[in-house]
Amino acid sequence: MKMAQLSSASGVPVATIKYYLREGLLQPGQRSGPNQSLYGPEHLRRLRVIRGLLDVGGLSVAAAHQVIDAIDSDLGLAHTFDIAQRTVSPQLERTALAPDALAQVDDVLDGWLVSPDNPGRLAAARVLQTFRELGQPDLSGWVPAYAAAALAVADADLDEIDARADRESKTEMVVIGTVLGDALFAALRRAAQEHVTAERYAAPPAP
Amino acid sequence: MKMAQLSSASGVPVATIKYYLREGLLQPGQRSGPNQSLYGPEHLRRLRVIRGLLDVGGLSVAAAHQVIDAIDSDLGLAHTFDIAQRTVSPQLERTALAPDALAQVDDVLDGWLVSPDNPGRLAAARVLQTFRELGQPDLSGWVPAYAAAALAVADADLDEIDARADRESKTEMVVIGTVLGDALFAALRRAAQEHVTAERYAAPPAP
DNA sequence: AACTATCGGATAGTGTCGCTGTCTATAGCG
DNA sequence: CGCTATAGACAGCGACACTATCCGATAGTT
Known part of the structure; x- marks a missing residue:
C-alpha cells in the first residue's frame, strides 16, 4: 500500500499522515527505494487507533504517542x-x-x-x-x-x-x-x- | 472588594480576570466611578465555578460561557x-x-x-x-x-x-x-x- | 526514452486558544 | 503631591494540530 492509498483508506490527509510519521506516532513504512515506502494493514490499523485516541478520546498528540508506545512495549x-x-x-x-x-x-x-x-x-x-x-x-x-x-x-x-x-x-x-x-x-x-x-x-x- | 483583592482571594491573575470579563464569563462589578468597580462574594464564587469548569472539567472558555449562561437563565x-x-x-x-x-x-x-x-x-x-x-x-x-x-x-x-x-x-x-x-x-x-x-x-x- | 504523477523529506505557514503584557487616562489614598 | 491601582483597549505570545509548498528522485505509462 502506498501513501495515497493509506490516506484514502483511512480518510486521513496525506499531509497529516506525514505529520504523524514525523512525530513518531506512526511507524515508517517499509522502504522499497530511496524515496518510496510501502505500508501494510498494520499501518492502517494504527492510524485508526490514533484517530480514535485523538478524536473520540480527546487525547493530545503527545499523549497519544505515550499511550501507543505503551502498547508496543x-x-x-x-x-x-x-x-x-x-x-x-x-x-x-x-x-x-x-x-x-x-x-x-x-x-x-x-x-x-x-x-x-x-x-x-x-x-x-x-x-x-x-x-x-x-x-x-x-x-x-x-x-x-x-x-x-x-x-x-x-x-x-x-x-x-x-x-x-x-x-x-x-x-x-x-x-x-x-x-x-x-x-x-x-x-x-x-x-x-x-x-x-x-x-x-x-x-x-x-x- | 476591588480587583486586586478578587485576584488574590481567587488565585486568578488580574489580567486573566479582565480576560474573563471581556469574554462575558464573569459579570462586571458594580461601578463606583469611571474607572473603579466593586466586586462581591458572588464574583468570587463565580470565578471558582469558572476555574472548576476549565481546570477540572476541561471545558473551553466558550463552553464554560454557555454552561454558565444556562445556570443564570x-x-x-x-x-x-x-x-x-x-x-x-x-x-x-x-x-x-x-x-x-x-x-x-x-x-x-x-x-x-x-x-x-x-x-x-x-x-x-x-x-x-x-x-x-x-x-x-x-x-x-x-x-x-x-x-x-x-x-x-x-x-x-x-x-x-x-x-x-x-x-x-x-x-x-x-x-x-x-x-x-x-x-x-x-x-x-x-x-x-x-x-x-x-x-x-x-x-x-x-x- | 520521454513524460507525468507521486513519493519522502524538509521547512515554513496557518488558525485557534487561553492567556499575558503594555498603554492611557483617570482615580483613590496616604 | 505623589504613588499605586484601576478600567478598558489592543497587541503579542506560546502551544498545538495541522496544512501548504518546495525539492529532487523515482515509478509507472506511453
Whole structure:
C-alpha cells in the first residue's frame, strides 16, 4: 500500500499522515527505494487507533504517542495500566491537594487496594476539593454511588481484558479501553440522565 | 472588594480576570466611578465555578460561557440538562454514524426513554463505531455493564439534584454535576482499576 | 526514452486558544 | 503631591494540530 492509498483508506490527509510519521506516532513504512515506502494493514490499523485516541478520546498528540508506545512495549498488565492512567490523568502533586479532600476520597475508597499516588485517587480529590470550594462539602449520598459504579465498571474492564487471547491484544484493550471507556461512560451517563429525568418528572403515559 | 483583592482571594491573575470579563464569563462589578468597580462574594464564587469548569472539567472558555449562561437563565430542569449535555458533548450528526453502531447502542439502551438525538446516545455510538473499525464488534460483556453503571450514577445525580432546596441551587448542580461528574467517575474508575487488578493478580497476602 | 504523477523529506505557514503584557487616562489614598 | 491601582483597549505570545509548498528522485505509462 502506498501513501495515497493509506490516506484514502483511512480518510486521513496525506499531509497529516506525514505529520504523524514525523512525530513518531506512526511507524515508517517499509522502504522499497530511496524515496518510496510501502505500508501494510498494520499501518492502517494504527492510524485508526490514533484517530480514535485523538478524536473520540480527546487525547493530545503527545499523549497519544505515550499511550501507543505503551502498547508496543512489552510490559506487564499492571504497568501498562499505570502508564495509560498517568497519561490520560491530570498531573497532580499529592501535596497540592487539601488533606480533607483526600480524606473524603479515602473514606469512599475504604478497603480498596490503591496506592496513595494513584492518579485517580488524586484526580478524585481535586474534584471533591472543587465542590468544597463551592461550599458543597456534603456529597455523602452522591460520591459513594459513583464509587460503586466505578468498581462495577472496572470489573467489567478486567473481564474484557481477560477475554482477549494474546498479550498484544490484552495490552491494546488496556490502553484503548482506558481512553475510550471514559468517553463511553460519559456518553451513556447522558442518555441515562435523560431517561431518569423523563421517568421521574414526565407525566406518566396514558394507559 | 476591588480587583486586586478578587485576584488574590481567587488565585486568578488580574489580567486573566479582565480576560474573563471581556469574554462575558464573569459579570462586571458594580461601578463606583469611571474607572473603579466593586466586586462581591458572588464574583468570587463565580470565578471558582469558572476555574472548576476549565481546570477540572476541561471545558473551553466558550463552553464554560454557555454552561454558565444556562445556570443564570431560568429554564426547566430538563432543558438545563439538555444545554449542559450538548455543551460538553461532541457535536455529532446522526446521519454521519454507522447504523449498526447506533443499533448496538439502542440494543443496550433498551427500554430507556431517550430521544434519538440525545448527545449521549450519539457519542456512545461513535465510541462503539471506533471499536468496530478496530475489529472488535463483540463487546456484549462490556457495554451492558457500562450502561447499568451509568443508570445507577444518573439516579444518584437526580437524587443529589432533588436534595437541593432552591431552583438556582438545583440548576447549578445540574450544570456543575454534569461537568465534574464525568471527571469524578473517570478518576474513581482509575482507582477501581488498580484495586481490581491488585485483587485479581497480586499474590494474596500472607496470613 | 520521454513524460507525468507521486513519493519522502524538509521547512515554513496557518488558525485557534487561553492567556499575558503594555498603554492611557483617570482615580483613590496616604 | 505623589504613588499605586484601576478600567478598558489592543497587541503579542506560546502551544498545538495541522496544512501548504518546495525539492529532487523515482515509478509507472506511453
